Each structure stands twice: as structure tokens, then as C-alpha cells.
Amino acid sequence: MNRVLFDPSIFKRHYEDNFQKIIRDFRNNSEQPAEYIPKTNVFKKDNLINFSLELPGVNKKDVKIVLENGILSISGEKKNNFSENDTDKIYRSEGEFGKFERKFRLQDDIDPDNVKAKFENGVLTVSVPLIVPEPPKEKVIDIN
Numbered sequence: 001m002n003r004v005l006f007d008p009s010i011f012k013r014h015y016e017d018n019f020q021k022i023i024r025d026f027r028n029n030s031e032q033p034a035e036y037i038p039k040t041n042v043f044k045k046d047n048l049i050n051f052s053l054e055l056p057g058v059n060k061k062d063v064k065i066v067l068e069n070g071i072l073s074i075s076g077e078k079k080n081n082f083s084e085n086d087t088d089k090i091y092r093s094e095g096e097f098g099k100f101e102r103k104f105r106l107q108d109d110i111d112p113d114n115v116k117a118k119f120e121n122g123v124l125t126v127s128v129p130l131i132v133p134e135p136p137k138e139k140v141i142d143i144n
Contacts, residue, residue, distance in 0.1 A: 002029050003035060008077055013070075023052075029074070035098055035099060035100075036096045036097060036098040036100045036130060037094065037102075038053045038054055038076050038100055039053070039054045039069050040052065040053050040054075040102060042104070044130075046104065047130045047132055048127045048128065048129055049106070049107075049110070049127075049130065050077065050125055050126070050127050050128075051072065051074070051104060051124075051125070051126040051127075051128070051129045052123060052124070052125045053074060053102065053123070053124045053125075053126075054122065054123060055076070055078070055122055055123065056077060056122035057081075057118075057122070058077070058078045058122070059079075059097075060119040060124075061073070062076045062077050062078075062079065063076035063119070063124060065117055065126060067106075067115055067121075067128075070105060070108070070110075071103055071105055071107050071125065072103070072104045072106055072115075072128065073098065073101060073102070073103050073106075074102045074124070074126065075099070075101040075102075076099070077098065077099045078080065078096065078097050078098060078100070078134075079097060079098070080095075080097040081095075095113060096125070106128060108111055109130055109133075110128050110129065110130060110131065110133045111129040111130070111131050114129045115127065115128050115129070
């Protein structure tokens with residue numbers, strides 16, 4: 001008899017992704033603008049936690065990064081390239097535009113004074129260094 005393991009998290013992710021797609025399609029088919037949510041990757045490399053956000057078409061002056069009370073907030077706006085005079089010439093617009101904000105709760109062992117960010121080829125990377133604890137030092141105690 002073969003055992004089949006069921007992983008409910010796969011179903012949940014699939015359900016959430018499809019639900020978000022339905023909502024996004026509904027918004028795009030209505031006259032309301034869709035919410036812009038940049039795709040984000042979070043990974044650890046060389047004692048750094050890196051947040052990589054895909055922001056094609058976003059100007060770096062339209063992005064704000066704030067670290068406060070252990071929460072990293074990245075916000076900004078992807079502006080529509082069309083002017084009001086162009087709207088009667090647009091046949092279809094599938095681009096996502098609008099304001100966005102992503103928030104991430106950080107662990108306690110970070111170094112907030114050395115956080116760095118770079119914006120290159122439409123990708124914003126925020127690097128948060130971890131504090132590396134010193135190994136405990138051995139202390140020899142004399143016996144009286």
C-alpha cells in the first residue's frame with residue numbers, strides 16, 4: 001500500500017495565488033486601478049538578510065525605505081506613463097500602476113546602523129546585516 005502525504009500549505013498557497021489573481025482580474029476589468037504589489041524575494045547570504053523587490057519602471061526617487069521599531073517598510077509609487085491627453089488613444093493597458101508598501105518584521109539580532117540599499121536594473125535590494133555574536137571566551141579560574 002502506498003502512502004500519500006497531504007501538505008495543506010500547498011493548497012493554501014495555490015488558493016491564495018488564484019484568489020489574488022481573480023481579485024486582480026476583477027479590478028482590471030472594472031474601471032478601478034489595480035493595486036500594485038511588487039514581487040519580493042527574501043534570502044540570507046553572508047550574514048546579511050536581503051530583500052529584493054522587483055520594481056521595473058519605478059524611479060528610485062519615488063521609493064522610500066524606513067526602518068523603525070524592528071519593522072522594515074518599503075513604499076513608493078509606480079506612476080502611469082500616460083497623460084490625461086493620451087487616455088482617449090489607449091486601446092488596452094495591462095500595466096500595474098499605483099502606490100505600494102511592503103512591511104517586514106525583522107529579527108532582533110540585526111545591525112540597524114549598517115543597512116544598505118541599492119537600486120539597479122529595476123531591482124531594489126535592501127541588505128540588513130546580522131550581528132554575529134562573539135564566541136564565549138574561556139576564562140580559567142584559579143583554585144584557592
